[in-house]
Amino acid sequence: EPDDMFRAIRHDYPILGDVIYLDNAATSCSPEPVVEAMVEFEHRYRSNVGRGVHRFTRIATQRYWHAHEKVAEFIGAEEGVTVFTKNTTEAINMVAQGLTWTPGDRIVTTILEHHSNLLPWRSLEKQGVTLEIIGILPDYSLDMDEFRKALEKPVRLVAITQASNVLGNITPVQEIATLCREKGVLLLIDAAQAAPHMPVDVRTIGCDFYCFSGHKLGGPTGTGVLWMKKPNLIPLMEGGGTVESVTDEEVVLIQGYEQYEAGTPNISGGIGLGVAVDYLKKIGMDKIHEHEENLTNRLIDGLSAIERVRVYAPANPETRIGVVSFTIDGMHPHEVAQRLDDHDILVRSGFHCCQPLMSALNLPEGTVRVSIAHYNTREEIDLFLATLKEIISQ
Numbered sequence: 238e239p240d241d242m243f244r245a246i247r248h249d250y251p252i253l254g255d256v257i258y259l260d261n262a263a264t265s266c267s268p269e270p271v272v273e274a275m276v277e278f279e280h281r282y283r284s285n286v287g288r289g290v291h292r293f294t295r296i297a298t299q300r301y302w303h304a305h306e307k308v309a310e311f312i313g314a315e316e317g318v319t320v321f322t323k324n325t326t327e328a329i330n331m332v333a334q335g336l337t338w339t340p341g342d343r344i345v346t347t348i349l350e351h352h353s354n355l356l357p358w359r360s361l362e363k364q365g366v367t368l369e370i371i372g373i374l375p376d377y378s379l380d381m382d383e384f385r386k387a388l389e390k391p392v393r394l395v396a397i398t399q400a401s402n403v404l405g406n407i408t409p410v411q412e413i414a415t416l417c418r419e420k421g422v423l424l425l426i427d428a429a430q431a432a433p434h435m436p437v438d439v440r441t442i443g444c445d446f447y448c449f450s451g452h453k454l455g456g457p458t459g460t461g462v463l464w465m466k467k468p469n470l471i472p473l474m475e476g477g478g479t480v481e482s483v484t485d486e487e488v489v490l491i492q493g494y495e496q497y498e499a500g501t502p503n504i505s506g507g508i509g510l511g512v513a514v515d516y517l518k519k520i521g522m523d524k525i526h527e528h529e530e531n532l533t534n535r536l537i538d539g540l541s542a543i544e545r546v547r548v549y550a551p552a553n554p555e556t557r558i559g560v561v562s563f564t565i566d567g568m569h570p571h572e573v574a575q576r577l578d579d580h581d582i583l584v585r586s587g588f589h590c591c592q593p594l595m596s597a598l599n600l601p602e603g604t605v606r607v608s609i610a611h612y613n614t615r616e617e618i619d620l621f622l623a624t625l626k627e628i629i630s631q
């Protein structure tokens with residue numbers, strides 16, 4: 238029974254003992270091996286990285302470096318540079334600020350985007366860059382005709398999410414990557430919601446930049462990743478740790494991730510992130526995806542059968558992840574979330590940092606959002622559904 242395997246790992250997450258945690262799209266829980274790796278750093282070898290020769294710094298440097306290797310492997314990156322960041326937001330800003338823009342440059346993005354994959358591009362408008370926003374169809378899928386049309390004129394970069402943090406739809410990044418390659422357009426993928434929930438491979442996709450958050454895949458908070466195919470971004474910051482040599486005449490930057498990680502990094506966080514991807518890999522991303530898909534189907538079917546509930550989800554199970562938005566007629570989303578919290582069920586409510594999408598969907602109060610991780614169970618989904626029914630009928 239595949240479900241039993243996922244039940245067995247719950248002892249790695251003591252935090253799940255008291256609540257039903259269904260806010261995984263905001264941040265997910267760290268398994269014990271991740272927490273232990275962070276504590277081990279504090280207890281046994283806390284020191285700086287890339288500096289000095291003593292034993293602590295040697296261990297820390299080796300493990301911190303190795304964590305980058307593990308993350309690169311996790312996303313199938315055989316080339317390019319894998320940089321540790323604070324989060325997805327920082328990764329996207331590093332690209333927006335690290336490319337050189339010319340007035341008239343066009344960027345294509347979509348209405349599905351999180352503010353973190355919209356505002357860094359909008360801020361370039363003051364440099365004369367223009368932004369085109371592709372819409373969605375009534376079934377919530379991207380309007381690919383509009384997309385293709387937008388690429389008929391010269392475009393510098395496409396920035397798109399691989400999975401929506403509101404509607405849960407998976408976007409056709411493979412097809413978009415092919416279009417971008419044909420036209421010589423740079424492609425940035427926001428994988429904040431995709432990387433934790435499905436097998437991903439930057440080689441197969443063929444993108445230029447791949448951004449995601451460590452804290453949404455069981456890694457420590459304050460961790461994220463920017464993978465870039467070619468290390469030709471201008472670093473957002475310079476300083477200690479980024480240089481090979483500094484003389485009066487010149488500064489030679491290190492040709493690795495170090496050039497993009499100025500100053501002392503989040504060392505225990507980075508090491509913890511390496512453990513988190515190992516942990517997921519051991520379970521198997523395909524198994525995780527399948528388990529979450531089963532739970533999502535159960536959740537959407539259950540929600541759709543409740544009176545007064547409106548579900549905003551793509552119909553095809555193959556194109557969705559375990560992020561499900563809904564509203565209840567006559568109840569504010571925050572009230573629903575508060576009432577669920579009274580029953581120890583934790584979900585998100587509001588705009589989910591996607592206000593343009595909420596306007597497009599005409600949802601002025603936002604939605605309630607349930608988001609699933611691999612450690613959630615059928616029983617939790619059923620209890621959530623039963624509790625929601627009870628709240629609605631009161």
Ligand code: PMP
Pocket residue numbers: 262263324325326327351353354398400401402427429430450461590
């Ligand atoms: N993009 C998407 C699709 C997200 O869901 C999120 C987090 N909600 C972000 C970007 C931003 O992630 P972070 O807060 O870790 O920077």
